[in-house]
Amino acid sequence: MTKESSQPAPSAGVHRVVVIVDENSNPFELGCATEVFGLRRPEIGRDLYDFRLCSPEPRTLMRDGFFTLTGVAGLEAADAADTLIVPNRPDTDTPHRPAVLDAVRRAHARGARLVGFCSGAFTLAEAGVLDGRRATAHWQWADSFRARFPSVHLASDVLFVDDGDILTAAGSAAALDLGLHVVRRDHGAEVANSVSRRLVFAAHRDGGQRQFVERPMPDLPDQSLAPVLAWAQEHLDTPLTVPDLAARAAVSPATLHRRFREQLGTTPLTWLTGERLALACRLIERGELRFETVARRSGLGTAANLRALMRRETGITPSAYKARFGPQAP
Structure with a gap:
């Protein structure tokens, strides 16, 4: 990972996206955020976002010890975010650090846009910013989420939910769907299509589409559409x-x-x-x-x-x- 000291200075007026990475965070969703919001876009001719990673600790052990993240900004970088992407991890029952939850609450209070990928909805709900709001999470955790956070209106059969200043994606791949939706919302369909072409990913799967829940595979798969x-x-x-x-x-x-x-x-x-x-x-x-x-x-x-x-x-x-x-x- 690039060290904070070597990251380029933020461009004036460019929307700042900050990702909080905490212990046991999922690498895939971090990669999705980096691909959508963090890469330079010479084919577009301008930077779409100023992108930063931050963490509450100097060294952060990622999911299952796959690797250790170092050299990123401290948690104070979250206070400068226009869009804050919150941590997500597989152990949803373990409470998040109070400092992380406080950073999420501060961002919400000052009007920043909040994004949760997959189990990131648990982070947002634990911070108390989802009460009375619509959200989604992976279908495997739907029952657990509803039991813990009954005041949140969980849609468990959609890819993502855009509730204005809080957006949530259902699963790992849906992070790309939501990321492209955010780009489309900020910069229009033409730019979003350019980003999706570089990703070699479908430019638009509507947030209302159903999650691909577990079901038996047919003996003979249907022909591709x-x-x-x-x-x-x-x-x-x-x-x-x-x-x-x-x-x-x-x-x-x-x-x-x-x-x-x-x-x-x-x-x-x-x-x-x-x-x-x-x-x-x-x-x-x-x-x-x-x-x-x-x-x-x-x-x-x-x-x-x-x-x-x-x-x-x-x-x-x-x-x-x-x-x-x-x-x-x-």
């Missing part, structure tokens, strides 16, 4: 229907629905709408000013439908999205 998804993404401007997708995949609509549920955790229509909306966002970011054209080229039909879907899915209108993420945006 990848070919029909790639074909559909090339024809979003055409009036595609679910029967069209089924015909392309050479299956019945019922079989297509089943494969979407099993492989993507969503329905064909929901996936198609999400892809069209993502394309509409990219068109706006690239400078298309006519919303009727955006709606037609993305397959959403009319500007009215575009406005309704964008407001429902992003919380803002196309005009507001253009002002925030368009070519002339500050």
